[in-house]
Amino acid sequence: MKPRSAIVALTLALVAGPNAAISQERGCRSPEPVDTINEMFSAIVACWEPPPGTAGMTLTLQFSIRRNGTLIGKPRATYSRLGDDGSLNRAFVASVLEALDKALPLPVSDRMGGAIAGRLLFPRFTAASGDES
Numbered sequence: 001m002k003p004r005s006a007i008v009a010l011t012l013a014l015v016a017g018p019n020a021a022i023s024q025e026r027g028c029r030s031p032e033p034v035d036t037i038n039e040m041f042s043a044i045v046a047c048w049e050p051p052p053g054t055a056g057m058t059l060t061l062q063f064s065i066r067r068n069g070t071l072i073g074k075p076r077a078t079y080s081r082l083g084d085d086g087s088l089n090r091a092f093v094a095s096v097l098e099a100l101d102k103a104l105p106l107p108v109s110d111r112m113g114g115a116i117a118g119r120l121l122f123p124r125f126t127a128a129s130g131d132e133s
Contacts, residue, residue, distance in 0.1 A: 040106060
């Protein structure tokens with residue numbers, strides 16, 4: 001990985017840290033153009049509904065997006081902290097992938113599309129306790 005790519009990847013991982021799943025200021029499939037990394041992750045998280053009983057579970061995905069907001073290839077899990085119940089774990093992972101499917105293609109601005117096109121993104125999804133997500 002090139003040094004600049006490593007810095008971008010680290011920055012994105014930190015921006016989408018454990019609390020990224022709490023912010024849901026956007027509605028799912030909002031037509032408002034995404035112009036920042038935070039807005040992009042909020043747009044995805046707005047489509048996410050973690051299953052009951054998954055509080056504390058975490059999944060970090062790696063994927064890239066084209067300048068038009070569509071997915072390049074398949075997302076890949078790079079980190080997970082799941083529970084002991086296999087069916088609940090599968091439901092949690094499925095909920096994250098479903099959120100990504102619902103949110104894409106993202107309505108990215110021209111500026112944002114040029115900035116993120118083909119770059120690796122690492123959003124982290126963490127189910128909050130209680131009714132929060």
